[in-house]
Amino acid sequence: MAQVVSTRPIQSSLLCPSSRSFQNQAQKIKPYCFASNLITRRRQRKSLRLTRINSAPIAAKISARAETEVVPVSPEDVPKMEEKIQFLREQFGDNSMSMWSKPTVRRKTKIVCTIGPSTNTKEMIWNLAEAGMNVARLNMSHGDHASHQIVIDLVKEYNSQNEDNVIAIMLDTKGPEVRSGDLPQPIMLASGQEFTFTIKRGVGTADTVSVNYDDFVNDVEVGDMLLVDGGMMSLVVKSKTEDSVKCEVVDGGELKSRRHLNVRGKSATLPSITDKDWDDIKFGVDNKVDFYAVSFVKDAAVIHELKNYLQSCGADIHVIPKIESADSIPNLHSIIMASDGAMVARGDLGAELPIEEVPLLQEEIIRMCRSMGKAVIVATNMLESMIVHPTPTRAEVSDIAIAVREGADAVMLSGETAHGKFPLKAVKVMHTVALRTEASLVGGETPSNLGQALKNHMSEMFAFHATMMSNTLGTSIVVFTRTGFMAILLSHYRPSGTIFAFTNEKTVQQRLALYQGVRPIYMQFSDDAEEAFENAVDLLQKQGMVKEGEHIALVQSGRQPIWRFQSTHNIQVRKV
Ligand SMILES: Nc1ncnc2c1ncn2[C@@H]1O[C@H](COP(=O)(O)OP(=O)(O)O)[C@@H](O)[C@H]1O
């Protein structure tokens, strides 16, 4: 057992871990090129065949290391691989790879699925979870508390039956969004025709529809461009009365019920958290959801207000602002600083701001979140075509790969899983593309100023060195955490190996499901540190997540000391 121990505070500030030598070293450890990957895959296939003949232990052959893994290249390969694994399991009665065979274990980038009419049944939630969903998102713009309650209860039921694969719950507030009203049936709008939006309630005819926002008439001006569903249709404002806005259709199409309305370049003058949102937030507190995604945040004040409210009711729920409002951009830094992460909500963002700004902002928001040690989710249109088609466009596949490369913690599915025809296929595509992209990445690329943001130098130093050690030795990392802090910190260093985060808090286990590379495991902590380590390694070995003879890096650090003197942090490398 190798050990690095520090028992006194470090005075000097941290070295920047993104130095060239670090990267060079990582490069050496994890060489990658397409050809070598193909060869590895061929060898892999061969070793699978050999395994069948020799009945040798198979855990090592289908190992977790991304570079030696059979990486399916198309979603169609996934069932084939699952069949293969099933075959091996049946042949050898071996369960040592059962956990690694789960998509949620091998992939580092997490998947958020919006639950809606296509997926709100027990069967579909179970299927989504098995296909790779890590977080279930409830969009409060749709449905009522009763329908969301059913979904929450189902996810909780799944979690109670699958302690090794828990799904986090994210409640997404409706926010001050402007939407058109309900229509008895969709209306076809043709370019050049006149169409009216009215603040009168309940109107839904061929030429006029209600808007859910009374100040709509005051906020828009003649000449403004109105975008429906982020630009799927557009109308230019021609004139106004005290309750209506007359427009001319520029780009026509089919107008359905409750569609997004944005004014190009403008945010609505509404508070970020509306009365309905407060009601939904309380519903989230009652149901102990894990995250709020807060729509249309414009400044940090609203985050402070929500956090104060949550503190006053003793609720441990993390807050993820959705960056989608033009007004939020000058305040990005303070908004993210006040929050637990951010969502790049590209739908509304690309409607309020010029569309060509979206990729640049995505990169900037991811970079900012990562440097501040906060979670970041990339959302909207990721596999949009799969709402109706069984395969994605190549551009969509690239989009997922870019988000993974940029270092997002999670990628999100919206309509694809909420009301699409192929929700499970969409999750499988996302899983496969993320996994394939991750296999091409060098681990441990840390944002250069992570240290300055976190100001907890001892924990950071240990997270950095644990990452270095595990990357050098090619090990997984085992960390014990009560609050999730150290697991989240390690995640931000993006080690190559999996971070097995043992926690004695179910809420922390669920929350950690969102974080890149973290595999959260619930375990009651023994009073004796050594016993707890042994139990953890035992559990990993039983589940086939580590195997005999393999090394693991074990980290004891973080804000709250567990089995250590106040100032003692350590990293150990152990042989299983
Ligand atoms: N809980 C729900 N109940 C009914 N329909 C839903 C629900 N959640 C999502 N949907 C449908 O899926 C679509 C895509 O989901 P999402 O992108 O989250 O919604 P939106 O863009 O409308 O805010 C929605 O426009 C809606 O038609």
Ligand SMILES: C=C(OP(=O)(O)O)C(=O)O
């Ligand atoms: C995620 C988004 O928000 P919503 O789906 O809630 O409209 C978005 O606008 O990209």
